[in-house]
Amino acid sequence: MTEDLIQRHDEGRIATLTLNAPHSLNALSVAMISRLTEELDRLSADRSTRVVILRGAGRAFCAGHDLKEMQAARSAPDKGAAFFRILFDACAAMMQRLPALPQPVIAEVHGIATAAGCQLAASCDMVVAAEDARFGVNGVNIGLFCSTPMVALTRKVPPAVAFEMLTTGDFLPAPRAREVGLVNRVAPSDSLSQETRKLAETVASKLTAAVHIGKRSFYDQQGLSLAEAYRLTGDRMTENMLWRDTEEGIAAFLEKRKPDWS
DSSP states (O other): OGGEEEEEEEEEEEEEEEOOOGTTTBBBBBHHHHHHHHHHHHHHSSSSOEEEEEEEEETSSSBBBBBHHHHHGGGGGTTTTHHHHHHHHHHHHHHHHHHHSOOOOOEEEEEEEEEEHHHHHHSSSSEEETTOOEEOGGGGGGGGHHHOOOOOHTTTSOHHHHHHHHHHOOEEEEHHHHHTSSSSSEOOGGGGHHHHHHHHHHTTOOOHHHHHHHHHHHHHHTTTTHHHHHHHHHHHHHHHHSSHHHHHHHHHHTSSSSOOOO
């Protein structure tokens, strides 16, 4: 049943979404992409949730697209061309929802995050990985270059690192993934969820509106010229400074007390 493909659990101001297709290593089938898109759309309108954690059930975070589903589509008269276009467009639209979401999204990665699964992790704002987790864009090993996963990957790691991953199909161990900027924190496997939760709670404790405007500015300024980026962020900081809660936060800091953001 497709309604079980994504499980949502809310605790405090943190929502956890679990990819729930362990039999396929949480492959991004059409149904999985559709369900995840639905949940992200719900979260975009949810003002009570401050942080989102994205994780996978079973042995892995996500093994990428469902290759069996893709192969089955080849039986169509167009050899699957229409299906593949729809699949990749839907996946791209879903991936773009993650940085567009008001709330910060933390990927909690264990096992493997491969191909579109690596794309999914890289599309999140932060990644906490188990120390034995591995990341790969290894479609080249089966003759399919990971062109769409490349988009998210090249926005997180240095070009030479991304190109090596894409052309060799080699896995990147979690410690190395942290070194190159794909992963924020590495944790022992038995404390992965606790470490992810700790990061989520830290972010959730900040002024929600400030985090929202900050995330939007973070992505909006990327790709702009230096002057354009400063103009944009100057406008956003001016807007931010005029908020009542920001005034209160600064006053509380100067007076060495907790801010009243009730």
